[in-house]
Amino acid sequence: MARFAGDVLALLDTLALERVxxxxxxxxxxxxxxxxxxxxxxxxxxxxxxxxxxxxRTISPSREVxxxxxxxxxxxxxxxxxxxxxxxxxHPDSIAKCPxxxxxxxxxxxxxxxxGQEMARRAHxxxxxxxxxxxxxxxxxx
Numbered sequence: 805m806a807r808f809a810g811d812v813l814a815l816l817d818t819l820a821l822e823r824v825x826x827x828x829x830x831x832x833x834x835x836x837x838x839x840x841x842x843x844x845x846x847x848x849x850x851x852x853x854x855x856x857x858x859x860x861r862t863i864s865p866s867r868e869v870x871x872x873x874x875x876x877x878x879x880x881x882x883x884x885x886x887x888x889x890x891x892x893x894x895h896p897d898s899i900a901k902c903p904x905x906x907x908x909x910x911x912x913x914x915x916x917x918x919x920g921q922e923m924a925r926r927a928h929x930x931x932x933x934x935x936x937x938x939x940x941x942x943x944x945x946x
Contacts, residue, residue: 812836857934
């Protein structure tokens with residue numbers, strides 16, 4: 805997560821953006837937490853969606869959810885497995901109302917596949933996250 809947070813910093817520096825509003829969802833929420841801890845002076849605000857702070861306060865998904873998520877995200881996964889994964893990641897109405905989003909997801913996944921090794925590294929990064937104590941709302945500049 806710290807490495808990804810460093811990538812965010814490099815992007816902000818390249819774009820010459822001093823203070824920004826950061827929003828992160830899922831693993832992106834974990835990355836923005838790491839960014840907030842390392843660079844609080846660069847934040848105007850922080851919003852975290854569908855994520856957690858790790859450590860002892862982690863609310864873990866069921867084993868079935870994890871298995872389904874990883875089954876649909878690796879380069880070895882079939883389009884059917886990817887569709888099943890989306891059932892746990894997106895509201896069913898989203899898929900029914902905007903099927904082109906599913907097609908876009910599958911095309912992107914096929915162009916940029918994630919190996920099982922990469923997914924394992926991500927899982928390790930997620931498991932090592934523990935930002936709760938450092939994210940006090942009073943510790944950030946306003």
